[in-house]
Amino acid sequence: MTKILYMNVNLFEQEVLFEKGMSMVSAERREKIQKFKNPMTARLSLGAGVLLKLALEESSLDGKMDQIETGVHGKPYLKHTDFHFSLSHSGHYAICAFSNAPIGADLQQIKETLPKRTTRILSDSEKEYLENLTDIERVQAFYRLWARKESLIKWDGRGLHLPIEQLSFVQDGVLVDTIPFEGKLLYFREYQDLLPQYAICLCNEIGIFSKKIVEITAKNLKNP
Known part of the structure; x- marks a missing residue:
């Protein structure tokens, strides 16, 4: 439930x-x-x-x-x-x-531009993924990635002690909805149609x- x-x-x-x-x-x-x-x-x-x-x-x-x-x-x-x-x-x-x-949820308002120091939370494959997008797509995708990582952080409970830049939601150039994490497989579900201009993601195992x-x-x- x-x-x-x-x-x-x-x-x-x-x-x-x-x-x-x-x-x-x-x-x-x-x-x-x-x-x-x-x-x-x-x-x-x-x-x-x-x-x-x-x-x-x-x-x-x-x-x-x-x-x-x-x-x-x-x-x-x-x-x-x-x-x-x-x-x-x-x-x-x-x-x-x-x-x-156990569940993690995150909600991020999608701004018109990227926040500063965005690269600090991204893996190399995620950075490459964003570089291949248009400016508008890049902003949207960044906040989606941010919501995914925050939902994992909240599921885990250790906060920013996690090295989130080492967690990647891009594999072979594609966004994925499952990632391995400390011996478990975590699942992610986005709700892109719920609120325009917001990235919403849930995480569980x-x-x-x-x-x-x-x-x-x-x-x-x-x-x-």
Whole structure:
């Protein structure tokens, strides 16, 4: 079982919805959100927290929010359950993927140009792959590669301790959806049609990805 919840966090521009969201997240996240000076940063963090709350409710784990712990390298998890989740946010959207098996999810807003120092996260074959594309294609492909690598990082849980420039999603000049990793075969699923101008990717080791994707709207929050 894998499910994706996502939302446009601009809905939290409405004060009543912002307060409703704040009542749904953990005390730790509320405190963190209150410290943000950038309103969009606060809304993105709030969106991720609300989606996690809804994922827990759907998994019959309502009330467990405050039992979520953080691993040595920062990966959040819920002990003594088979509930696995991954949060991500970028641009105006937040996403939560949850499953009964370890999962990683990443969402990247595709900008008009490449970010600086892009080569630091790319393998040699990925660099060569991008060089053979048009400018527009190159930007799109870079963010797709970035989302794949971030989804693996989140699945793994060790963060930037992983040498992501040594992980390659290009083989024989073609993007691939499976790669070997530390004795395992990891699977990746992109959702290119879900949100225009966003790269979205999930990672797991079972190769099964649900098509169940739900957008959480203002109406959902007003009428839970």
